[in-house]
Amino acid sequence: MRKFAGTAALLLSLVASAAAAHEYKVGNLEIGHPWSRATLPGAVVGGGYLTITNNGTEDDRLVGGTTPVAKKVEIHEMKMDGGVMQMRQLDGGVAIPAGQTVKLDTGGYHLMLQELNAPLEKDTRVPLTLVFEKAGSVQVELAVGPAGGRAPAQDHSSHGEHSHGAHHSHEDGHKHD
Secondary structure (H helix, E strand, O other): OHHHHHHHHHHHHHHHHHHHOOEEEEOOEEEEEEEEEOOOOOOOEEEEEEEEEEOOOOOEEEEEEEOOOEEEEEEEEEEEEOOEEEEEEOOOOEEEOOOOEEEEOOOOEEEEEEEEOOOOOOOOEEEEEEEEOOOEEEEEEEEEEOOOOOOOOOOOOOOOOOOOOOOEEEOOOOEEO
């Protein structure tokens, strides 16, 4: 019986570790469910999505990031303008107010991995360092799901309806899905 109890405890700790593997922490910030979509061969951009919860009493700001799979990481925002979805880079980053959670997701704030070195492949993990104004840097891994898909193993019942196949354009006119 002791052997069974020990084995059960070990299995539970492994399951708990696996469940926590998609959560990261730096200072008072918790980064959850980082993910991306697979890209097609020849694609030069990819996206990064995650949630950031600020458990502190002081606002912070996501100001950038780096990854070995792309030349640069930019923070972008998508929003409707005159019936057309527009995407623009947020040069000053995105605020993470104290006591709140900010979602970087399709159809809103998100990370753009620019000038990819190679396609992002389904069922792989992409290392990404996030840089915050006050909390500093933290390394996370983006779980890469299928092209055009949603975040791997997440419940999105609280999300509004998004048109995931919609075209959008940059302010400079560059278009992509």
